[in-house]
Amino acid sequence: MSQLPSSETSLLARDEGYWQRIAAKYAVEPGPINLEHGYFGRMTRTVSEVYQQHIESINRLNSLPVRQHFEQVGSVEVRDAVAGLIGVAPRSVAIAQSASAALQSIIRNYNRLQPGDELLVSDLEYDSVQNAMDWLARQRGLKLIRLDLPHPATFDNIVQSYRDAFVRNPRIRLMALTHVTHRTGLVMPVEAIARCAREHGVDVILDGAHALGQIDFDLEQLGIELAGFNLQKWIGAPLSLGVIYIAPGKLDAVDADMGEVRYPQDDIRSRVPYGTPNVPAWLTLPTVIDEHRAMGGSRLKGARLNYLRDLWVAPAREIDGIEVLTPDDPRLYCGITSFRFTRQADQVAMAERLLKEHNLFTVAREGSACGPCIRVTPGFVTTPQEVGLLVKALEQLA
Numbered sequence: 001m002s003q004l005p006s007s008e009t010s011l012l013a014r015d016e017g018y019w020q021r022i023a024a025k026y027a028v029e030p031g032p033i034n035l036e037h038g039y040f041g042r043m044t045r046t047v048s049e050v051y052q053q054h055i056e057s058i059n060r061l062n063s064l065p066v067r068q069h070f071e072q073v074g075s076v077e078v079r080d081a082v083a084g085l086i087g088v089a090p091r092s093v094a095i096a097q098s099a100s101a102a103l104q105s106i107i108r109n110y111n112r113l114q115p116g117d118e119l120l121v122s123d124l125e126y127d128s129v130q131n132a133m134d135w136l137a138r139q140r141g142l143k144l145i146r147l148d149l150p151h152p153a154t155f156d157n158i159v160q161s162y163r164d165a166f167v168r169n170p171r172i173r174l175m176a177l178t179h180v181t182h183r184t185g186l187v188m189p190v191e192a193i194a195r196c197a198r199e200h201g202v203d204v205i206l207d208g209a210h211a212l213g214q215i216d217f218d219l220e221q222l223g224i225e226l227a228g229f230n231l232q233k234w235i236g237a238p239l240s241l242g243v244i245y246i247a248p249g250k251l252d253a254v255d256a257d258m259g260e261v262r263y264p265q266d267d268i269r270s271r272v273p274y275g276t277p278n279v280p281a282w283l284t285l286p287t288v289i290d291e292h293r294a295m296g297g298s299r300l301k302g303a304r305l306n307y308l309r310d311l312w313v314a315p316a317r318e319i320d321g322i323e324v325l326t327p328d329d330p331r332l333y334c335g336i337t338s339f340r341f342t343r344q345a346d347q348v349a350m351a352e353r354l355l356k357e358h359n360l361f362t363v364a365r366e367g368s369a370c371g372p373c374i375r376v377t378p379g380f381v382t383t384p385q386e387v388g389l390l391v392k393a394l395e396q397l398a
């Protein structure tokens with residue numbers, strides 16, 4: 001299913017009968033129309049049931065099967081399945097507790113920095129990543145360069161702004177890069193930026209929290225050697241699961257986390273912060289991955305989300321008093337897109353009005369250099385009618 005040709009993918013993306021059957025896989029509480037699926041995704045009913053069974057069974061059996069089977073065999077099988085999902089070698093991934101935990105570990109344990117080196121983040125990075133890079137700079141007495149990305153963004157002006165930053169600051173050695181920014185949904189030209197970074201001797205840590213499950217990517221092709229993901233957004237796993245990725249040739253650049261010796265130093269699991277794992281959640285992952293693939297994988301999920309996004313963005317661009325921030329270049333957007341009311345200063349208040357007056361749940365986002373906005377994120381249970389209601393609400397409120 002995940003290998004559908006692109007013509008079939010775009011037909012299925014708009015096949016409402018197909019998406020009604022997908023929606024029926026989820027238990028949904030009646031209430032406001034949820035256009036904030038960016039926080040975390042629902043598990044399907046099947047995943048939720050299997051998770052409950054594992055919670056119940058591990059609680060009953062307690063430590064014996066965990067010590068005797070899970071630690072040596074079960075956890076490795078699950079890890080291998082996750083590597084297959086991402087399309088990389090099993091020994092290059094380890095399961096962490098969240099994308100933040102994975103990314104923070106790479107950042108705090110990165111060992112290639114010398115006095116005088118510089119670090120780079122943009123305004124669109126996730127706050128915990130910006131904070132971790134700031135912390136790293138302060139810990140090592142280095143300078144953190146903050147790049148404000150251009151607005152409106154184009155493929156070329158984004159790549160050029162990184163190129164300019166590398167030329168202006170030739171001591172940059174490490175940078176964070178977010179594949180899909182949580183603020184505006186902008187999809188970064190990762191491959192082009194990573195190539196430019198390589199030419200300037202800069203290592204890239206990719207934040208793939210919002211990319212995995214809605215964008216079909218190949219880390220090797222992107223030229224990415226260090227990355228963190230989570231599994232609860234677009235893959236549909238229980239909460240509390242993230243993934244750390246370090247290309248085999250790069251493992252030496254990241255020390256074991258805080259002196260961890262439970263695993264050999266050439267085992268990527270030593271780079272994950274220590275802690276008792278959520279065993280039932282891990283054991284649910286093979287079912288999660290089956291469900292993800294049965295739904296058409298990242299390619300079809302992404303095509304559906306893009307379709308729903310286009311349904312509201314095209315008319316919203318025509319509304320006087322609405323600015324859609326995320327560009328329409330298919331290389332630069334996904335299902336998440338942000339807009340702002342141009343005549344109202346307080347976007348938080350406008351998001352509240354969308355909820356109170358129009359029953360539409362969205363989220364206001366600050367922190368982009370281009371200013372505050374409201375983020376709209378459809379999900380797999382969202383219908384074209386619901387997206388149409390958003391357009392009507394924008395027309396009335398603008």
Ligand SMILES: Cc1ncc(COP(=O)(O)O)c(C=O)c1O
Pocket residue numbers: 038039097098099100101126178180181182207209210229230242
């Ligand atoms: C771009 C981005 N990075 C990182 C994270 C953090 O993910 P987690 O909650 O798994 O730590 C998020 C969560 O929303 C995100 O949107």
